[in-house]
Amino acid sequence: MIKKINSEMWKPLTFKGHQLLRNKYAISSHGRVASYKKDIYDDGKILSGSLTSGYKTLNLHIEDSNGTLYIHREVARLFIPKKNNKEKFVIHKNHKKDDNHIKNLKWVSQSEAINHQQKSPVKLAYKQAQQSRTKGLKLNASQVKTIKSMLDNPRRKLTHKQMADKYGVSEMTIYRIKSGESWSKV
16 A cells, blocks of 8 residues: 655556556656556555666566666656657756656756766766875876976977877877866866
């Protein structure tokens, strides 16, 4: 038996092969998932699902399918209309992947999803940790300063490849130092 919550709406969850399963499934506007036989409130059971890369999922064993449904995508599909055809991604506005309430979800384009991800507190903390990291690096600050001065010299004789070989790093590392993507603080 499922307890009613004010303002929560339930919609049947339909997917390829859902008719072949013993139970029916429904999803709520609050991001809850339930299985039931006849009536969601009488014989329904809330499902906890699984976590896949931090996202709540429901794993159903359906023939000819992997059977993994991402709850946030299903909530958005059933409750949130798309504004245009470019909106193919669902984001969590508050960056909490387990908060699947309709107020926290939004359809966006790929570029909007990428921009939103770059503002994630987890992503920002990772970037900060990488900038202040001192162990496990192939170069030190003085070597990077030397590389930058070599890159700025118009009469430089070494190619990017030769500089990379000299310092034991990849050529891409030299390009990242040059563009400021790596070692921007030095």
